Amino acid sequence: MSEKDIRIGAYVCYCGGNISDVVDCEQVAETLRGLPNVVVVRTDLSMCSDAGQSLIEEDIKEKGVNRVVVGACAPSLHEVTFRKAVARAGLNPYLYHHVCLREQDSWVHQSNPDEATAKAGRLMLAGIAKARMLEQLDTIRLEAEQHALVIGGGIAGLRTAWDAAQRGIRVTLIEKSPFLGGHMAQLETIFPTGENARQALHELIEKVVSHFLVTVYTNAELTSARGYMGDFRVTITAQPRGVAEDFAHFDEAAAACPVEVPDDFNYGLTTRKAIYLRYPDAIPNTPAIDWKACTRCGECKKVNGTGIDLDGKPQTIDLTVGAVVVATGFQPYQPREGEFGYGQFPEVVTLPQMIRLMTMQEGNGKLTWNGHPVNNIALIHCVGSREIPGVHEPQEDGRVNDYCSRICCTATLQMTNELHERFPYINLFDLHEDIRTYSRGHEDIYTEASKNGVRFLRFHGDERPEVTAAPPDDTSPLLVRVKDYLTWGKELEVPADLVVLATGMMPNPVSDIVKLLKITEGNDRFLLEVHPKLQPVETAVPGVILAGTAQGPMNIQETCSAASAAAAKVGVLLGQGQVSLEPFVARVNHDLCDGSGQCVAVCAYEDAIALEPVLVDGKTVQKAVVSPANCVGCGVCVSVCPNHAIDVQGWTLEQYEAMVDAITADLPKLEVVE
Amino acid sequence: MNSRPDPNESENPMNTPDLKVDALVVGGGIAGMQSALDLADQGYRVALVEKEASIGGKMIMLSKVFPTLDCCSCITTPKMSAVAHHDNITLLTTCDVQALHTNGNGGYTAKVQQNPRYIDADACTGCRQCEYVCPIDLPASYDLDMGATRAIRVPFSTAVPQKAIIDIEHCLLCGKCEKACPTDAVDFSQQPFTFNIETNAVVLATGFQTTPTDAKREYGGGKLLNVIDALSMERLLAPTGPYGHILRPSDGKEPESIAYVQCAGSRDQSLGVPYCSRVCCMYAIKQAMLLSGALPMADITIYYMDIRTFGKGYEQFYQNAKAMGIEFVHGKVARIDEDSEHNPVIRVETIENGRIAERTHDLVVLSVGMLPGENLGPIFDVQPADDGFAAIPDPTLSPSATGHPGVFVTGTASGPMDIVDSIIMAGAAAAQAAAYLETMRSSVAAGPTAIPEVAHV
Amino acid sequence: MTQDKEAARARTAMLKKLREEHKDTIEHTRVLLKKQQEIRRIISQAMKDGAGTVPEIAGASGLPAHEVLWHVTAMKKYDLVTETGRDGDYYRYALVEEASQ
């Protein structure tokens, strides 16, 4: 197409005020009118609306516009929206260029509208300069492996696996520990339904493990990953279990095992042996060896020669999967030594511990702890949640948990109700900042707690309660001091035989997975989605999807919804057996390439660019050849090529130069109307 | 494979009396749109039935949305557009589902009535010339009656479809619009039209309502001019709002002192609404932040019982609001009256110091709660629970499954929730509908003896 | 030709039927329209001498301020009134003929 046939439509979006409150969009439009090749200039309150998109479509059809530039929000939001509109009007979707006037301009220059308007003009000019050089491109279409890897065998991973398998997609689920179920297995009666946690969990596990499309590996972790959406090559490393499935002498073997470690199922309240079952009916119901604890003394083997193998080797499994779902879950916040007396006084426990402790207490007679009768319990909310930077002590990474963990309020009140039911004589004190029983059925739990006579005390976030030893002649060993705003800021002292800390949620540490999959964590350390409303379960890496509490605090119901939403995304990506990738990949001009191979040397991606024999004038010579599916279009090869033989399609050096020229040119000179 | 309906006919089902789809989505708010898109993007054919003249639901009325403070139309309108243009989605507006029957093959037949627009939707270009000649100004429900509309109108500027509709209950039948229409689209002869949709799965996304402003006598019973609900404030804050500014209704004054009354319709036994509506803390904080941007000199106070900013990034949002100088007062508002200038006077017991205080503001916003929308019992046989929202048999593991195989419920039809949660849940409903469709398909393939397994276990 | 006539006759009959069916609502709207026209006349009269704020127009017209606001808003939406600037905490409005002068 010759220069004069290029007909550019330029559109400046008000973004419902987001841009136009700062940038004078009409003035920007005025700057663009009459520029060479620019045949239509329009503004609109919201270009991304159906009406706004129709403007573009009509201009393409009726005014012969064949290049489109929209100045609006960040391209991550709506570049694709506009490409689709362009395509609907019959134009190649890559004859579109998106200029960011919001995140890069109006939002960051709110106090300087004049300069922001000038900057918007320059950004649009640069976009138009690039648009003159746009060329038709085609998306890269690839076969997709209809197989998803789900990492994490908690309720989130299980629910995703179930929905995806039902949808007809093969699933491999890997669980790091020897047993399935995650934290849900450690709960008893769950809010808001009052169901038994393990019963509900086991029903789902049974179905998942017996589904013909699902393969489950326990003791397994992801150890390598490469490739792209539709075609990830992953390696899973599974540690041996050490115990055969038909091993029938667990009790004797455990009795023989001389190693005793804190039982993490009971959050360290009890101990277990190095050969263990997480709980009697844990799934899989085969005991496992805790390799970290085991000394390989062989005592367990002496009970019965066969069935235990302490010398097993890890197994590696290579798989090709189309999508990866990260469902690695959470861990309860671990209070620091001395925080609210934790670790300092044996009478201070966390809420997860308290849940376990309740199951260890037989009957409904008297609650005892540490051999002492318990008559007063203080429960403190927001431990490891809603912390204030500068007020509360940061963790090792310098950050505080400034978020709400959302499950603890209801879980705490549920605990008070259970305590009241089983041990009605106990005085219960609930110390909180706000009560956040937000979900369906949760407020009822709060109401019940109030009816049960729980005494509520309310503190300010920067004046948290203090747990101290009581004077020796007091009946209870601890005193909790609190400035209570339900009694107008009075300093109160609450006697406590037991203090329960409602600890918040933190993500399971998954830095290895973050690195392998190149995904990101947010400021709160939880895994980060692209956008909470537009792509709420997707990461910035296409094909890598999030499910459950790895992404943020959630209760089981919310986890299941999120996990199903992740399965829907798997269905969208893989359900049709094909994926399309953006065409912004490197392209080699073989006329200029001299086969120096510098590009191959600097490329950080496997199999993205290689020297291959190419026939030129009857002679076979080595030239760089790009494998589009593996190339991410980073442009490192472009920068080292001595002959300018490589470009990234859609973002060529020429296009960049034109944009830079346009940005740095004197504005008035550019405003000259031809 | 079923026969694919022609998407070009989607606006005119008169030509496609019977439609065969994989999934029927009822309700075109954010939840219904997202479920429809998540199913259509997987290759399933979807019919989306909306009773109003445009899709978008409540969300399209909002200004900017927490927690990202994106302008609401930036999120909603592209989704509306995607629904309208999707090859796999048949969009049916002004339609009511009148009956739903099982069809004996694990699927359902829906009887749908399309109510007349009195407009030939294919001919209408949405130019609004008719609206300009219509002689009667009517309170616009889209602007909570603060602005005006006419008896013939395009529902709002970003409506999808961009087609006019005649409000026959307020039409004079004067015929001016007919003469003004450049494409002869006005058609008074249209009649309600009934047709059937055959579908295998059903997703109910019929949404919520807000507490009526006259619900609480102590808060003026809807009679105080400068006591408005939060949805009205959304319209005042929106760039397309009725006044183009934030003005109070009694006299058009720009308010200098604005108060929020939290839990005005939630956690209130006297109204029979014991539950928390989940969104009001966040939307009040959001509005307060937007107000302090728009009216930098204004004082903004939020009266609350508990601040429940529980979602991802929400607590940080709250802390930012505090840092911006928005005043949070812990106390339950007992009464609202007004002085002779229509300034609302709030009587509150502040819990921090136990005193009863009276404070006068220019404008008071009631943070109204979420009430159940349509009762899904009579037509869909999905009964309401005690709180009025759809009863869910297994809320823990299957939050979107109703008791009926292949029938799912999503978004605020299943309880109060915000947009983020509605979108997640819409994806969940789509996943489960897809699983149901596949198990049905494989049971059909396996022959007549196979019992279709229920997907929502 | 005859076909056209027939169509026209059918149309008239249809409209008649529709009018009959909606007799009550049409009457109701007619009353509303009358009242509206009267209020508009009063407001336009009050605004004749130039722009005004809502309380000013209310004072001059004797109508309640909130009603004035609604009507001015409606008139603004349909281009009969324009906003001309601020006056303290209020905005000023003018009739469109006035504003264009």
Ligand SMILES: Cc1cc2nc3c(=O)[nH]c(=O)nc-3n(C[C@H](O)[C@H](O)[C@H](O)COP(=O)(O)OP(=O)(O)OC[C@H]3O[C@@H](n4cnc5c(N)ncnc54)[C@H](O)[C@@H]3O)c2cc1C
């Ligand atoms: C004290 C307390 C009480 C609660 N009470 C309730 C209640 O009553 N009702 C309710 O609805 N919710 C309750 N919850 C919340 C509930 O526990 C969670 O919502 C739910 O367990 C989250 O499930 P998940 O699958 O996301 O995470 P998890 O349960 O943490 O599961 C994650 C799984 O991934 C595995 N994993 C981690 N890293 C890797 C890796 N690298 N590779 C492979 N696998 C990995 C883990 O071993 C684990 O099995 C409570 C939470 C707490 C802390």
Ligand SMILES: Cc1cc2nc3c(=O)[nH]c(=O)nc-3n(C[C@H](O)[C@H](O)[C@H](O)COP(=O)(O)OP(=O)(O)OC[C@H]3O[C@@H](n4cnc5c(N)ncnc54)[C@H](O)[C@@H]3O)c2cc1C
């Ligand atoms: C004042 C206010 C401010 C808010 N601000 C925010 C915010 O900033 N951020 C945020 O995340 N959330 C916010 N929310 C919450 C948000 O509005 C809801 O989460 C969201 O709109 C719910 O969408 P929905 O699709 O479930 O319901 P709805 O929006 O109610 O949609 C339901 C749709 O179904 C249609 N329908 C109903 N019955 C039928 C039927 N029988 N047949 C056919 N169609 C039917 C309706 O016409 C409607 O289009 C706010 C809410 C309020 C009240």
